[in-house]
Amino acid sequence: MAAPLRYESQTRTPLVVGEKDYHQVTEDIVRPIEAAPSRLWWIGFLISVACLLFGVWSVTEQVIYGVGQWNLHRTIGWGWDITNFVWWVGIGHAGTLISAILLLFRQGWRTGVNRAAEAMTIFAVMCAGQFPIWHMGRVWLCFFIMPYPNTRGPLWPNFNSPLLWDVFAISTYFTVSLLFWYSGLIPDIATVRDRAKVKWRKLMYGVLSFGWTGSTKHWQRHEALSLVLAGLSTPLVLSVHTIVSFDFATSVIPGWHTTIFPPYFVAGAIFSGFAMVQTLLLVSRKVLKLEEYITMEHIEVMNKVIVLTGSIVGVAYITELFISWYGQNKFEGWAFAQNRVNIFSPYGWAYYLMMGCNVLSPQIFWFRKMRRNLTVTFFMSVIVNIGMWFERFVIIVTSIYRDYLPSSWATYYAPSIWEIGFYVGTFGLFFTCYFLFSKFFPVIAIAEIKHILKKSGESYKDKMDKQETMPVEDFEHKYAHAH
Amino acid sequence: MAVKKFVVGIFTDEEVLFPAIKKVRSAGYKIHDVYTPMPIHGMDHALGLRETSLHTAGFIYGITGTTTALSGIGWVFNSDWPVNIGGKSHFDLPAWIPITFELTVLFSAVGMVLTFCYLCQLAPFVRKHHFNLRSTDDQFTMVIEMTDKSNEEEIKAFLQSVGATGINTQVAEAGWWLGRYDKEKTPFEHKGATLA
Numbered sequence: 001m002a003a004p005l006r007y008e009s010q011t012r013t014p015l016v017v018g019e020k021d022y023h024q025v026t027e028d029i030v031r032p033i034e035a036a037p038s039r040l041w042w043i044g045f046l047i048s049v050a051c052l053l054f055g056v057w058s059v060t061e062q063v064i065y066g067v068g069q070w071n072l073h074r075t076i077g078w079g080w081d082i083t084n085f086v087w088w089v090g091i092g093h094a095g096t097l098i099s100a101i102l103l104l105f106r107q108g109w110r111t112g113v114n115r116a117a118e119a120m121t122i123f124a125v126m127c128a129g130q131f132p133i134w135h136m137g138r139v140w141l142c143f144f145i146m147p148y149p150n151t152r153g154p155l156w157p158n159f160n161s162p163l164l165w166d167v168f169a170i171s172t173y174f175t176v177s178l179l180f181w182y183s184g185l186i187p188d189i190a191t192v193r194d195r196a197k198v199k200w201r202k203l204m205y206g207v208l209s210f211g212w213t214g215s216t217k218h219w220q221r222h223e224a225l226s227l228v229l230a231g232l233s234t235p236l237v238l239s240v241h242t243i244v245s246f247d248f249a250t251s252v253i254p255g256w257h258t259t260i261f262p263p264y265f266v267a268g269a270i271f272s273g274f275a276m277v278q279t280l281l282l283v284s285r286k287v288l289k290l291e292e293y294i295t296m297e298h299i300e301v302m303n304k305v306i307v308l309t310g311s312i313v314g315v316a317y318i319t320e321l322f323i324s325w326y327g328q329n330k331f332e333g334w335a336f337a338q339n340r341v342n343i344f345s346p347y348g349w350a351y352y353l354m355m356g357c358n359v360l361s362p363q364i365f366w367f368r369k370m371r372r373n374l375t376v377t378f379f380m381s382v383i384v385n386i387g388m389w390f391e392r393f394v395i396i397v398t399s400i401y402r403d404y405l406p407s408s409w410a411t412y413y414a415p416s417i418w419e420i421g422f423y424v425g426t427f428g429l430f431f432t433c434y435f436l437f438s439k440f441f442p443v444i445a446i447a448e449i450k451h452i453l454k455k456s457g458e459s460y461k462d463k464m465d466k467q468e469t470m471p472v473e474d475f476e477h478k479y480a481h482a483h
Numbered sequence: 484m485a486v487k488k489f490v491v492g493i494f495t496d497e498e499v500l501f502p503a504i505k506k507v508r509s510a511g512y513k514i515h516d517v518y519t520p521m522p523i524h525g526m527d528h529a530l531g532l533r534e535t536s537l538h539t540a541g542f543i544y545g546i547t548g549t550t551t552a553l554s555g556i557g558w559v560f561n562s563d564w565p566v567n568i569g570g571k572s573h574f575d576l577p578a579w580i581p582i583t584f585e586l587t588v589l590f591s592a593v594g595m596v597l598t599f600c601y602l603c604q605l606a607p608f609v610r611k612h613h614f615n616l617r618s619t620d621d622q623f624t625m626v627i628e629m630t631d632k633s634n635e636e637e638i639k640a641f642l643q644s645v646g647a648t649g650i651n652t653q654v655a656e657a658g659w660w661l662g663r664y665d666k667e668k669t670p671f672e673h674k675g676a677t678l679a
Contacts, residue, residue, distance in 0.1 A: 022520060022621035147555070159556045160571075165581040172585040176592045183596055186605065191619040192518070210600065211609035214518040214618045218603040220527040224537045225599045232541075232588045243581050408522060450521035454497075 008108075010465060014458035015109055018292045021459075022450050025293075026190060029442045029449070030192055032288045034201075037439055040287065047433035055425010058418040059134050067137055069418045075408050076401050080419040081135045082247075087272070088128035088426065089170065089244055090265070090388065093237050094273020095121025096177055099184075100233035103226065106454050109301055111448040112294045115188075116284060117277045118181040119441075123433040124276070125174045127426035132166065133461040134422070137153065162246040169243040173236055186212050187222070188446045241269045248395065253397035255335035258323070264316035271309035271358070272388035274302050278381040282374060284443055293444050296372055303371040306384065310362030313391075317359060328457045331404060339398040346412055347398045350390050357387020486656045487628060489515060490635060491614050492642035493649035494623040495521055503645035504529045507627065512638060515628040518618035536601070541595040548590030552583040612655035622649075 016025070017108070038044070062069045072079050095117035102110035136142055145157055147168055157164045177402045190212035193205035212218070245265035248256040284293040324336035340351040362381050372376070402409045437443075454460050467475070494500045500517070507514060514530060556579050560566075565573050576614060615624040625647070627638055639650050 026520075028622045065676075147559070154566065156559045158568075159560065159582060160568065160575055160578040168582045168585040172589040175589060179592055179596045183599065187521075187619070194613070194616040194619045207607045210605035210607060211611045212603075212605060212619075213516075213518060213611055213613060214514045214624075215603075216523075216526050216530055217516070217521065217532055218605075219519065220532060221535045221537050221599055221603060223522050225595055228538050228541045229592055230594060232545075232592055235584070236588055239581065239584055243585075246581070320542040334607075337613045447521040451523075 007464075010462075010468065012456070013295075013296065013297045014461050015112060015295065015456040016293055016449060016453055017295055017458045019459050020292070020457055022453065025449050026195070026446060027193055028290065028293070029444050029446050030195060032438075032442055033192060033440060033442060034195070040280045041435060041439060045432065045435040048428050048435060051424050051426070051428025052432050053425075054421050055423075055428050058421025058425055059130075061406035061418050062422070066453070067135065069416060071416045071419065073413075074410060075403060076397060076410050077415045078396050078400065080393075080415045080423060081131050083389065083396055084359070084423050084426065085128050085131035086244055086265075086392045087389050088124050088131075090241065090269035090272045090392075091122035091276045092121040092128065092173070092177070092273065093241055093269040093384075094265070094277050095119070095124075096173075096180075096233050096237045097270055097273070098277070099180060100230040101237065103230040104234060107451045109298055111445055111452055113277065113281060113297050113302070114448070115181075115184065115441075115445045115446075116281060116438075116443045118177065118184070118275065119434065119437045120277060121177050121273075122181055122278055123308060123430045123437075124273075125170065125177065126433070127430050129170055129174065130426055130429070132170070162243065162250050165243045166247060173240045176233055176236060176273055180226075180233055183222070183225055183229070184448075185441065186210055188442045190214065191435060191446050192442065208343075218262050236401070237270075241266045247276065249452045253399050253403055254329070254331040255324075255395065257332075257341070258320065260316055260319055260323075264320075267312040267316065268358075268388060268391060271306060271313055271362075272385055274309070275381040275384035275388070278302055278306070278377055279429060282378050282381070283409065284438060288438065288443060290444060293449060299374070299377055300368075300371045303365045303377060303380075306380070307362050307365035310358060310384070317355065335399055335403075339402055340394060345398075347394065347401070350394050352397065354387055354390040354394050354454060357383050358391060358442055366378070369479055484655060488635075488652065488654050489614065490627045490629060490638045490642065491651050491653055492625045492627070492647035493615055493617075494625065494646065495621070495648050496646075497623065499646040500623050500625070501525070501529055503642075503647070504625065506645050507625070507641070510641060512633070512641070513628045513630070515626040518614060518624040518626070520619050520621060522621075537595060537599060540598050541591045544594030545587045545591035547594075548587040549578075549583055549592070552586040553579065556582065612653075614653060614655070 022026075053334065070079065070081065072081075095114075098110050099114045102114075133142055134141060144165065147156055147159075157167075186209055189205050189209040193202065193209045196202040196205055199282040242262040245261035249258060249261040251257055281294055282299070285291050321336055321341070324332045327333075339345055339347065342348050343352060361380060364376065364380065397413060401413060470478075492503075496504065504514065504517065508531070517526065517530060519526065558573070560575070561573050604611070612625050615622060618624040625642070627642075629635065629638070635652060639652075642650050
């Protein structure tokens with residue numbers, strides 16, 4: 001084999017293992033789509049649909065009978081609703097980070113995970129968006145929040161309010177993520193289309209592929225588009241969760257009004273997002289038999305990101321605690337000392353659960369053996385997500401259930417069945433969408449894997465190895481002669 | 484929308500393809516296009532394609548977004564309905580930055596994707612001719628356009644000599660209603676395009 005078109009150092013672990021050529025890559029990734037849904041798929045899909053229907057029922061109850069169906073009351077105006085909103089938005093950020101930021105950093109390992117992660121982002125943002133919409137009292141007037149010329153004055157929304165910034169941020173984030181994901185999918189759908197034998201498949205993938213042919217000029221534009229979208233999505237990852245953090249940081253509530261929230265929230269978002277990616281991919285790679293594309297290397301690298309961002313979150317927690325004392329703001333000091341750190345307070349247990357799950361448990365990933373252990377990774381990813389849910393719960397509820405005026409201090413807040421049902425419903429929505437995605441679309445970016453195959457594939461690295469380690473005379477004989 | 488005749492050469496290795504393109508271009512044949520299953524670094528330069536201006540368009544769309552946001556919010560808060568919100572400034576630029584930034588990104592992204600689809604003639608239900616169904620799988624397809632003066636056998640033999648593993652001839656209408664502004668006649672029989 002003569003010199004490859006692009007060279008990657010032999011010390012780098014292969015990103016695609018096994019004897020793979022381009023056709024085999026197509027086969028492996030498209031085969032699960034062409035097979036009929038398995039029993040396991042049906043079970044998972046039907047459970048997800050059931051959860052989704054329970055969610056629809058919960059939301060219907062709340063819309064018909066009012067937000068009073070939830071247990072929110074003075075002064076706890078935000079409870080499970082906004083906790084869940086921030087949790088889902090946070091999860092969505094990992095997908096965009098993997099697709100966009102890692103593209104700009106030229107990290108080849110993103111190709112095994114970016115398609116599924118980006119799909120996860122879109123579904124997570126869809127779930128997140130449910131909460132701000134349905135938590136409105138008169139949701140049938142939800143379009144009031146949009147700035148459009150109207151007959152009410154015209155009455156405009158308050159552009160200085162973070163709640164409106166959220167509307168723009170989440171809508172933009174959803175739209176851009178969808179465009180980025182879909183434009184990357186077009187060539188892969190064309191691959192599925194060209195293999196399709198059955199008429200309805202040819203029609204469906206034909207329409208969805210938009211007529212993609214693989215022309216070089218089109219690929220040139222596609223690469224330019226991906227690069228610019230990645231460049232746009234990167235600040236979007238940072239800005240969207242910053243804007244979500246502004247919902248709290250721009251208020252006056254003790255424990256909320258702090259400048260550390262933007263980086264704290266963004267790091268936490270990446271943290272929980274990567275954990276959810278791990279949860280999804282560990283199952284997907286096993287069931288769809290894609291272990292040779294989502295390798296141990298991918299799992300390990302993502303665990304490294306988890307321990308990094310978990311540590312950043314830990315540092316943020318400690319900074320918050322320190323400033324609550326150092327700043328000498330009595331209200332903030334009280335909020336931390338009595339509502340959070342005091343384990344005997346009504347929600348003290350939640351604070352310690354959060355600390356344990358988010359700060360202590362990911363430290364296990366300092367050990368290589370643990371990073372490469374699939375069971376540990378799976379359980380850790382679930383623990384991290386639970387911990388991050390509690391982080392949002394602790395921030396929201398422990399700050400507002402006892403704020404400035406003791407006479408308003410509320411009694412214990414626990415969710416009603418409809419709040420729980422709404423949350424379960426979003427899980428149903430998320431997993432229904434993910435099951436449909438994994439059945440009908442390629443879960444791995446086929447064209448991108450082919451793009452890196454000849455430099456990061458194991459069989460090509462082996463060939464390069466042979467070439468690099470052969471004796472000088474053999475090398476000369478093979479390559480220096482004019483054949 | 485001219486129906487033309489093409490000689491199609493199929494390659495299975497990029498390392499054979501690159502020198503082949505060079506030789507075909509030096510020999511003076513007109514390469515209609517090369518279809519590949521994934522983007523190949525350097526292929527656009529090998530074919531002599533000009534750089535895309537898609538990112539310039541993206542920048543212009545982004546600037547449009549910034550202008551729309553700032554002027555829209557500015558007009559609402561200063562001209563249409565200036566509200567006294569606790570004596571705060573009517574021109575509160577820091578508070579407008581999140582929305583301005585988001586609209587910049589939104590306009591740029593949506594504009595670029597639509598422009599991309601327009602330029603590449605990609606849309607649902609578009610019918611295009613596919614020269615080789617395996618060019619989205621594992622083969623590289625070089626398509627040479629035949630003119631009145633070209634000799635089919637000569638081109639075929641040439642492709643054979645540069646390393647093509649499969650060669651055939653196809654008659655097709657390459658390009659859709661937006662693309663080719665040829666007003667040429669259709670000297671060859673038209674077999675009908677495949678569904679996109």
